[in-house]
Amino acid sequence: MTNAQKWVALFLVVFILLFVLLKITRKEESGGNMNYSAYEENAVTLMQNQKCFQCHGSKLTGTEKGPSLVGIRKYWSRDALINYLRNPTSYASDARFEEYKKQYKEFMPSYEEVDTKALGKIADYILSLPAK
Numbered sequence: 001m002t003n004a005q006k007w008v009a010l011f012l013v014v015f016i017l018l019f020v021l022l023k024i025t026r027k028e029e030s031g032g033n034m035n036y037s038a039y040e041e042n043a044v045t046l047m048q049n050q051k052c053f054q055c056h057g058s059k060l061t062g063t064e065k066g067p068s069l070v071g072i073r074k075y076w077s078r079d080a081l082i083n084y085l086r087n088p089t090s091y092a093s094d095a096r097f098e099e100y101k102k103q104y105k106e107f108m109p110s111y112e113e114v115d116t117k118a119l120g121k122i123a124d125y126i127l128s129l130p131a132k
């Protein structure tokens with residue numbers, strides 16, 4: 001092999017390696033089903049931005065401003081929960097919410113302006129909390 005041929009061969013090997021690496025990392029990023037921790041982190045960041053933890057507690061076990069969200073999954077389907085976050089007052093007639101009304105000075109704010117996909121992530125996260 002001449003020197004020039006060696007350089008071409010080296011270049012080709014590096015190129016192929018880069019290409020393969022790119023393929024592997026792409027697959028991990030866009031796998032459709034995000035791994036659980038990436039997904040959880042996302043919901044937590046969203047909830048931090050929306051101040052959910054300020055009223056529901058850093059572990060979502062409740063504060064004097066809002067009830068615990070741990071174990072509420074037995075009450076909600078994913079869709080109902082997303083609807084609730086968008087329009088909490090529509091559930092105010094439920095017996096559980098009658099109690100909440102007496103117990104908490106402030107109401108659960110409406111998150112109508114938040115992207116539905118983001119609310120879906122938050123809902124999935126709440127539904128993934130232990131059943132108490």
Ligand code: HEC
Pocket residue numbers: 047050051052053054055056065066067068069072075084085088096097100101104106107108109111122126
């Ligand atoms: C200002 C305080 C406050 C903030 C901020 C807040 N909540 Fe609430 N949340 C409440 C109160 C109070 C209730 C009880 C219902 C009521 O009185 O409106 C409640 C109720 C709920 C419920 C229903 C609980 C059940 O028993 O089914 C869910 C779910 C919920 N909040 C999720 C969230 C999420 C998610 C966020 C952030 C996107 C959030 N909350 C932000 C105060 C708050």
